[in-house]
Amino acid sequence: MTKNKELETYFSLMLASGSTALYNFVQENELFKGYKVGVSFSAKDFADKHQYKMIPAEVLLNSLVSLGLLEKKNDQYELASVMELLSGNYKNLSAEYWAHLPTLLKTGTPFKRMDAVADSEKEYQVQVKSLEWMMTPCAELMVEMLAKTRADIKTKKDLEVLDVGAGSGVWGFNFLYQNKDAKATLADWPAVLVVAKATAERKGIKDRVTTIEGNFHESVWPEDKFHYATLGNVTHILTAEANKTLFKKIYKAMKPGGELVILDAYGEVPEGELARALYQMGLTIRTIQGRVFQPNELKPWLEEAGFKTFEFHSLNVVPRSMGMLVAKK
Known part of the structure; x- marks a missing residue:
């Protein structure tokens, strides 16, 4: 040094x-x-x-x-x-999580079990409003970057977007803000989608928003319907096998040529290095087996599901830790 x-x-x-x-x-x-x-x-x-x-x-x-x-x-x-x-x-800036670190290190017992089906709805219901605020710059940049090479995002009359694990709807809604004719379908727990519904009402887009409420692993989705799908901050709370199964389900829901955008704390902006490391530490504290799967880990699973081509972009906005992997059907 x-x-x-x-x-x-x-x-x-x-x-x-x-x-x-x-x-x-x-x-x-x-x-x-x-x-x-x-x-x-x-x-x-x-x-x-x-x-x-x-x-x-x-x-x-x-x-x-x-x-x-x-x-x-x-x-x-x-x-x-x-x-x-x-x-x-x-x-308290999640101080209670960090206070649990000695216990985690000695026993392996996490402070929360946010990746457990029985706990996830209750836990994310508490966090979803704040996550909307935190992820808005990334969601805006995501659509802006995609739209540079995809004219349909802003112009297609019947554009359909699926937001899986939607939470506040921040990822799917930003497509609607750019296209007055686009529609979004949000899949998540009912208690979590309360914030998304309130945002849709406030933004005047509720008539273009549909919800599929419940465990998104089990809920029924239409097939061959969506031009775009988003999966924001979801893959890190799932196991490898659960991700593989979910990718196959999303693939069936998408139109030929449709694109899945996976967003997570795997950006490559140097200023985000500490944020990415602390995020993974926090994830270890609050989940049973959560970890950020890197794009090179996700690609083989996506290929197995049927996706053919890929591109990756870092999102150079606060918190500078995020990136997006785009997979095309």
């Missing part, structure tokens, strides 16, 4: 440690309880409310601006919109 690399590693760890310490201090002490996004306040207001000394209070606020938790204009501060998300399920 070179001296520069050593320094980069040291400062990266220092920044991560300091950022985490500041964030935890904010949440543990409920510093912004009662504050609203869009309502400004001064450093003096903040210091007086908490009975803090003015100079360290102002330095703290400026540090939180640098972290992206606050915004500052002139001498006024206000909460960044991300603080709304951080007041919900993701407030």
Whole structure:
């Protein structure tokens, strides 16, 4: 390891440690309880409310601006919109998962069993709204990249999209946003699809959305219907055999020449290396046997199902960990 690399590693760890310490201090002490996004306040207001000394209070606020938790204009501060998300399920940044790591290492017992059929609906129901927000940049870029070489995405009058393990519908809906005549069919658990239905209503696309509710391994789908299918963040919670079976089922549902887009944390953007590693660690903590299958592992299974040609693209947007494998029938 070179001296520069050593320094980069040291400062990266220092920044991560300091950022985490500041964030935890904010949440543990409920510093912004009662504050609203869009309502400004001064450093003096903040210091007086908490009975803090003015100079360290102002330095703290400026540090939180640098972290992206606050915004500052002139001498006024206000909460960044991300603080709304951080007041919900993701407030503690999944700290309880990481606290389970010693137990996992000693016993092999995961903190959750999100890949177990009996648990998956309940677990993903809690997470689906946040995942919609997190994956939107990737979903937008996915359709944008595909549309560069596939004119039908924006112009085809009867375009049909199947979104398997749809969750919030973020993958399938982005086809509909680009084509006013396209229709999407979402397959997932009923409780999970509640968010997708609400989004479809809010976006004015509910008349173009159909749902197939239940275990998508067992539910019945139409055959030879879909021009595109999406499988976003699903293959990593399935076994190899379950993936093979699912690929065959999707293949039957697609029109000749249709394309399946598989999205997962296997992008190749260098800036996403740490995100990919931590994602796999988190996956190990919260599943029985979940792991990110790489494109070279998925391709033989897709070929076995009947898919013929493939292309791969990294998605160079936040979180910079994602990639998409496109398989053509």
